[in-house]
Amino acid sequence: HGKSIFIDTTRCTACRGCQVACKQWHDHEAVPTKQTGTHQNPPDLTPNNFKLVRFSEHKIDGHVHWLFFPDQCRHCLQPACKATADMYVEDAIVVDEATGIVVCTEKTKELTKEQCDEIIDSCPYNIPRRNEISGELVKCDMCIDRVQAGLVPMCVKSCCTGAMSFGEREDMLIKAKLRLTEAQAEIERPKSELETKIVCDVHKSCTILDEEDLGVIYFLEMPREMYHQYAGREIKPLNRADFLAGLAKPFK
Ligand code: SF4
Ligand code: SF4
Incomplete structure (x- = not known):
């Protein structure tokens, strides 16, 4: 899909x-x-x-x-960047349902620099970057405007x-x-x-x-x-997003 x-x-x-x-x-x-x-x-x-x-x-x-x-950006099917961003500002990063494209929105401006750093750190491929002037977190959007127009x-x-x-x-x-x-x-x-x-x-x-x-x-x-350090996924130590997600799960 x-x-x-x-x-x-x-x-x-x-x-x-x-x-x-x-x-x-x-x-x-x-x-x-x-x-x-x-x-x-x-x-x-x-x-x-x-x-x-x-x-x-x-x-x-x-x-x-x-x-x-x-x-x-690899447009991950389960994007770690979004999972981390959602802990702070919901839908700062969204997934387009029709195409699966992962998009950083203007709401990323509401994230602090530290939160942006955490998001960057959670990406296994080290992709997003923070625009220090606008405060936005940005990355490839697979030209979603073109894709939606059939290009x-x-x-x-x-x-x-x-x-x-x-x-x-x-x-x-x-x-x-x-x-x-x-x-x-x-x-x-x-x-x-x-x-x-x-x-x-x-x-x-x-x-x-x-x-x-x-x-x-x-x-x-x-x-x-x-190729380069982040070409493939590294097995990373548990980050804060995963840790908190784990805590939220009910004990069996
Ligand atoms: Fe995946 Fe990283 Fe792209 Fe997010 S920024 S979709 S985690 S490659
Ligand atoms: Fe990009 Fe040129 Fe390589 Fe094609 S051949 S992937 S345009 S650098």
């Missing part, structure tokens, strides 16, 4: 078209950035960047191998390599599983020596990220920790 984006990271060339298109659609101002010794720019998600192509560099058998990860999100529209697809969640899951099967079939017939090495690593590690719980589904060819 709902809408999903499927991101095949192996087709991403890091052109950053999606990152720019997202900024334009959301009228985000350009903020001057510094060169920080990496192609990733800006270095992290900001209140003006809901989408960020993350770069990571690895040496495999003496050859440099770049991994690209267009990072954004695809801007990032998907702008991607010319076919790394991103958008549609019904069931269809995106099928696409992701087909891609996994295809990658595993490729492993059976490696072509060169280097490819054999890379392909062997792939064999052990190509994966679909946390797909049962997310509205944004990623296909990866390498272990998740090789």
Whole structure:
């Protein structure tokens, strides 16, 4: 049920078209950035960047191998951000029933900075950011205005390599599983020596990220920790929201 984006990271060339298109659609101002010794720019998600192509560099058998990860809100089926926000300001974060899109509303302005920090901390993918000027908590809204008008999100529209697809969640899951099967079939017939090495690593590690719980589904060819710290869900210690939810349950 709902809408999903499927991101095949192996087709991403890091052109950053999606990152720019997202900024334009959301009228985000350009903020001057510094060169920080990496192609990733800006270095992290900001209140003006809901989408960020993350770069990571690895040496495999003496050859440099770049991994690209267009990072954004995963539109979790059970969003921890909303559960935490609801403890303080009900419906500051809402889930659109028809599409499953998770949206930060203007009511997030009523949250304190500490409460916003707690919400950010509860997100397994470290996504929301607080706009310190307006006091709002913001993140990707899957271009809900476009989706409701029957259009695809801007990032998907702008991607010319076919790394991103958008549609019904069931269809995106099928696409992701087909891609996994295809990658595993490729492993059976490696072509060169280097490819054999890379392909062997792939064999052990190509994966679909946390797909049962997310509205944004990623296909990866390498272990998740090789992309960035929050690529996949970490098993986090119990946070305050979970703790309080546990207390509210009746004893058996
Ligand atoms: Fe909320 Fe984080 Fe899930 Fe996005 S990825 S819906 S911000 S918990
Ligand atoms: Fe990668 Fe497509 Fe985004 Fe370009 S537009 S950075 S190819 S996902």
